[in-house]
Amino acid sequence: MRRMTARPGNAHQARLLTLLRDGGPNSRAQLGDQVDLSRSKLAVEVDRLLETGLVVADGLAASRGGRRSHNIRLNPELRFLGVDIGATSVDVAVTNAELETLGHLNHPMDVREGPVAVFEQVLAMAAKLRASGLAEGFDGAGIGVPGPVRFPEGIPVAPPIMPGWDGFPVREALSQELGCPVMVDNDVNLMAMGEQHAGVARTVADFLCVKIGTGIGCGIVVGGEVYRGTTGSAGDIGHIQAVPDGRPCACGNRGCLEAHFSGAALARDATEAAQQGLSAELASRLDTNGALTAVDVAAAAAAGDATALDLIREGGNRTGQVIAGLVSFFNPGLVVIGGGVTGLGHTLLAAIRTQVYRQSLPLATGNLPIVLGELGSAAGVTGAARLISDHLFSPA
Amino acid sequence: MRRMTARPGNAHQARLLTLLRDGGPNSRAQLGDQVDLSRSKLAVEVDRLLETGLVVADGLAASRGGRRSHNIRLNPELRFLGVDIGATSVDVAVTNAELETLGHLNHPMDVREGPVAVFEQVLAMAAKLRASGLAEGFDGAGIGVPGPVRFPEGIPVAPPIMPGWDGFPVREALSQELGCPVMVDNDVNLMAMGEQHAGVARTVADFLCVKIGTGIGCGIVVGGEVYRGTTGSAGDIGHIQAVPDGRPCACGNRGCLEAHFSGAALARDATEAAQQGLSAELASRLDTNGALTAVDVAAAAAAGDATALDLIREGGNRTGQVIAGLVSFFNPGLVVIGGGVTGLGHTLLAAIRTQVYRQSLPLATGNLPIVLGELGSAAGVTGAARLISDHLFSPA
């Protein structure tokens, strides 16, 4: 199939594409109800979209008491690629234009192996998805990386945990390889967009999305749009001081949130506890190198191990204190907790909630849900697909 | 004079009004260069504005090598009233449509006397300004109050330091009394708008404006627009925990920033120090009730008193720690420090800068100016005038 290259020619067309993406197939009449245009004008714009091939007419809908309507839908052959590069693994998914996931692959990989090795892996996974018949090619790709990004150019800048990527032209390189438009963003922002598109944040204009994985970051959504800050580092809350004179952090300071709670910190603390004989449950899970992972801690906690539960609770308290400050400052309508440690579940959530509800003012917390993300590892790739679709569905 | 009631009829007219407000008188040709409209269309819109009386043609400008242009300017008889209600004083100013202050009055007053008493004072001050010939009436008024506001309705909600104002219909009441449109906002947001319009933040899209007065608040500007949060309490940073298990705060928690540093806290700490005989300089300034104010501390510091300087430095460190967290989170392009304690000057600023530059990541602080506001007490009233002018200069 020849890949689509058209873009909407004006704001009306862009709006229609978005409606079709988020609301699925629709008749002209239904679209007219949502778009505040006369039927005549609407018909003209729909016809133009049909000409570009971005949308197709596909059969008649059931009658609603009168003439049956023609179903208008986004071209079902369109394919987006969503890529989520985490600190320790890579996710790649294919979606259709409605951002429904058609296939999803995951592969463990250390991002510090550098852009060349990771790109090779991503392209191999994309090829595998293509080979399985899910796509003949891609009309666009979104990609998230675990660090700050100069958004317009799609280039990571000074990323602490992936130094080899500094200045690497991710957008251009991937666009070359795939032969389609590419947008790049911070992985946390993509998670926020994913939860906004298909998860718990569908109806909220202003919210925070805290991702606790190897590190800690926070996606900020203002008026439905991701806020990236002046240099693209907004939401970098891992190095906010959580404990005065606390543990030393890789950044050079002491007491950073990330040094006290994150996937890495939790694994480290649990390993120490196990080696000191504080918990037989944890000790039983030590691997051949005498180390534990955050997943082990979650398992031990689920089995009722007091030490594991304490570690989670303490981490949740630290995190909750920081979030409480952010809630006072930002007054969001929702706080989403996601990332690898979501497996720690209710214990973590309860600790965070306790701190936030106790420390922030009632006006800010009175009607503030604090919930776990509902998409899990699909949030990132869905957000990536959403990112490129927002780009392609805006006027050229 | 008959007050203006017209509003711009479309977005073009709104844009033209804004250009004339921020850029002063202009010829049609110069406006055309800034507005991306054909000369014909521009002439039509200018003519319509002339008809409404919002703008006037006033004389010929000097030639620039050809035919002389007609000066177009905002009607010089338009008058806005800017009101800034602080915790301990009221500021009222008159501006023209270009938001230039024509007259400014200040009156000490405790906001806890309640809306009725404060309104009486505000109206008396407005009448005085009118009587002095600065205005025959007002075309609009902006008013700031020291607490969260339900912005669309212009009603304070659950304001901690002015409980008597909860639910009082400020917008409607003042509009009735003055007979003109009124907009209400948090005083901190108005300060941010003031510095954005005429102060240090003129060219920055995303910035924070920290106001340290009786309490502490923070104005948040995202993409040139004030961000108010879901319930209007965004920027309420006074109750972020700055010191674990610190001083008890009026809000019921311990260690809130406001309990450790603010005009009130500084006065309290200085009074204690003076009474304990730690500083002769401070003791010499005790009033008849044996108390000090923040102004006394500033004076003592200026005189080189070590105790006063220490208090300021410690407060600046606390504040700087909290701001450092906000900088990591928000990645602003500028941080403005303002409010009553601006008199503490460089000592305070240096302490704040030290903490922020030390604790936040280089990417966020690399090019981040942290400066004092340049408008002083005029920031609030200017921001208030700007608020109502933004409202009136937007399409009806």
Add this chain to the structure above:
DNA sequence: CGTACTTTCTCCACTCAGTGGACAAAGAAG
């Protein structure tokens, strides 16, 4: 099956915002 009613979609004349070129007005430079 025929008639009345509903919903969907198309067609078309009309309005109005906006463009761009021609030209007049007014001044500067020589």
Add this chain to the structure above:
DNA sequence: CTTCTTTGTCCACTGAGTGGAGAAAGTACG
């Protein structure tokens, strides 16, 4: 006085968008 520049006005034209008429394609009911 001529030439050139800048400013502002006029006017015919384009194209976006509207709203009503009516065709197309159904359902409901006698």
